[in-house]
Amino acid sequence: DKPIYILAIETSCDETSVAIVRDGHAVLSNMISSQIDVHRRFGGVVPEIASRKHVETITVMIEQAVEEAGISLDDVSAIAVTQGPGLVGALLVGIVAAKSLAMALNIPLIGTHHIAGHIYANQLTAKIEYPCMALVVSGGHTELVHIESEGQFKLIGRTRDDAVGEAYDKVARAANLPYPGGPHIDKLACEADEVVAMPRSWLEADSYDFSFSGLKSAVLNVVNQSKMKGNEPNYPAIARGFQESVIDVLVGKAMRAVKEYDAKQLLLCGGVAANKGLRAELTARCEAEGVPLLVPPMEYCTDNAAMIGAAGYLKWKQQDFSSLDFNAHPSFSL
Ligand code: KG4
Numbered sequence: 001d002k003p004i005y006i007l008a009i010e011t012s013c014d015e016t017s018v019a020i021v022r023d024g025h026a027v028l029s030n031m032i033s034s035q036i037d038v039h040r041r042f043g044g045v046v047p048e049i050a051s052r053k054h055v056e057t058i059t060v061m062i063e064q065a066v067e068e069a070g071i072s073l074d075d076v077s078a079i080a081v082t083q084g085p086g087l088v089g090a091l092l093v094g095i096v097a098a099k100s101l102a103m104a105l106n107i108p109l110i111g112t113h114h115i116a117g118h119i120y121a122n123q124l125t126a127k128i129e130y131p132c133m134a135l136v137v138s139g140g141h142t143e144l145v146h147i148e149s150e151g152q153f154k155l156i157g158r159t160r161d162d163a164v165g166e167a168y169d170k171v172a173r174a175a176n177l178p179y180p181g182g183p184h185i186d187k188l189a190c191e192a193d194e195v196v197a198m199p200r201s202w203l204e205a206d207s208y209d210f211s212f213s214g215l216k217s218a219v220l221n222v223v224n225q226s227k228m229k230g231n232e233p234n235y236p237a238i239a240r241g242f243q244e245s246v247i248d249v250l251v252g253k254a255m256r257a258v259k260e261y262d263a264k265q266l267l268l269c270g271g272v273a274a275n276k277g278l279r280a281e282l283t284a285r286c287e288a289e290g291v292p293l294l295v296p297p298m299e300y301c302t303d304n305a306a307m308i309g310a311a312g313y314l315k316w317k318q319q320d321f322s323s324l325d326f327n328a329h330p331s332f333s334l
């Protein structure tokens with residue numbers, strides 16, 4: 001059979017990324033241009049700046065991705081692009097580029113869900129077996145997704161307030177650490193030799209939803225109380241307490257979901273999958289319970305276009321294409 005080359009575009013937040021993926025799993029190129037340095041001084045992503053930066057970068061990224069893959073544009077079988085969720089202005093830049101390419105090359109266009117991308121990042125390096133459970137943890141998402149068979153998603157739990165990465169970033173900010181703060185808090189937590197106990201937000205006994213805003217407030221209270229007493233807050237011990245609470249709840253709910261849904265595998269994905277404590281605890285629990293744990297390499301955990309190529313390929317197989325007038329979907333559900 002003829003190889004299928006998908007040119008994939010991801011611009012949902014602050015990374016401009018273009019990839020060429022062959023047959024849904026072989027990454028021939030995965031160009032990523034991060035805007036973090038531009039947004040850092042604002043302490044978070046500024047949507048308008050994100051859109052402008054994508055406009056400046058996207059054309060060059062497309063050229064580079066094709067060149068690095070060693071193919072020509074005429075070899076491309078279809079264009080996959082993130083349709084949502086994400087920042088609407090940022091999404092639109094990728095979508096307009098994708099539509100233009102699809103029209104010029106006269107090939108199919110595939111609107112792709114960003115979370116399906118994070119989940120199918122696992123397909124780039126491993127074989128997914130169904131039914132499985134995915135724990136998606138990033139700056140924008142905290143979701144438990146049951147996948148009955150290929151491409152059949154059921155969202156069983158989600159955050160009711162902050163995403164877990166967002167909570168990390170806010171706690172880091174309170175500790176005067178630079179954006180994005182997740183890795184800094186992770187490091188502090190791992191080095192701490194004391195721990196400040198923090199609450200766990202389990203919500204209703206049968207719920208797979210998450211909530212991190214109460215925990216975030218608890219952290220801010222401890223920090224402010226120390227400062228009011230004229231003391232320097234014990235940031236490592238606070239970070240440790242925060243991280244333990246996050247991990248307890250994420251791992252507890254994920255393992256309960258794996259059991260209840262008889263999942264053959266647990267898939268961990270999204271930027272927070274880089275967290276050392278979370279990886280260690282999930283690895284240990286999955287080993288103890290005999291459940292294979294899949295975690296993509298880091299370059300496929302944070303936002304990237306290769307994962308969109310992997311998810312887009314599922315739609316290619318179904319010949320499930322988008323029309324040229326499809327729109328961005330900032331709060332797209334799975
Ligand atoms: O997936 P991602 O690159 O972008 C989104 O789609 O949001 O995730 C970025 C998020 C940020 O909030 C960042 O602080 C968090 O992932 N993060 C971490 C770690 N590394 C990145 N959070 C906790 N521990 C880490 N080691």
Ligand code: ZN
Nearest residue numbers: 114118138303
């Ligand atoms: Zn993401």
